[in-house]
Amino acid sequence: KAGVTQTPRYLIKTRGQQVTLSCSPISGHRSVSWYQQTPGQGLQFLFEYFSETQRNKGNFPGRFSGRQFSNSRSEMNVSTLELGDSALYLCASSAKGAGGTLSYEQYFGPGTRLTVT
């Protein structure tokens, strides 16, 4: 089974621009979560989507948004980029567990490294 894929892998943008990152989950996985990884703040949860609905949102400004499509693929968007948005953005997918409950076991993609200049 193919793993979680993220595109692009590297991105350089300038302050004030906006950016869209893409994530394709493992086939059959319906939950997609996004995380930001920086040296200073570590790994921080951005949001989670399940069946095209945002279920949870972390403590990030409204410039960070996302969506999920009917095929479970997800995108996240950051508008009006700031220097502090430079980070590795990780996507993780999770399957529906036995008995109809969601598994909390998440599988991570390689990430998109965003540099804002």
Add this chain to the structure above:
Amino acid sequence: AQSVSQHNHHVILSEAASLELGCNYSYGGTVNLFWYVQYPGQHLQLLLKYFSGDPLVKGIKGFEAEFIKSKFSFNLRKPSVQWSDTAEYFCALAGNAGNMLTFGGGTRLMVKP
């Protein structure tokens, strides 16, 4: 609110030494706990997980962890480390809010050959 603390930021060991990485959490409900590893240049990989049941869980590559509810801890152990275990290790918690993981700050492990 939920939080995870990893008190060892950097650990240096020689091959064959035993490893124990500390992880403490704060959360008032039922917890699901994880250890992830990030090898240099690679993506995060799940080492092991605890959902319920036996508090001693075994993962891949000879790692194990023990959930001690009274101490709010989930320490990672390996009896004999190898050079290939050099990586950054993250403890994480998922509470009742679906798939929202809260991560600890990570521990960088260097194993000297």
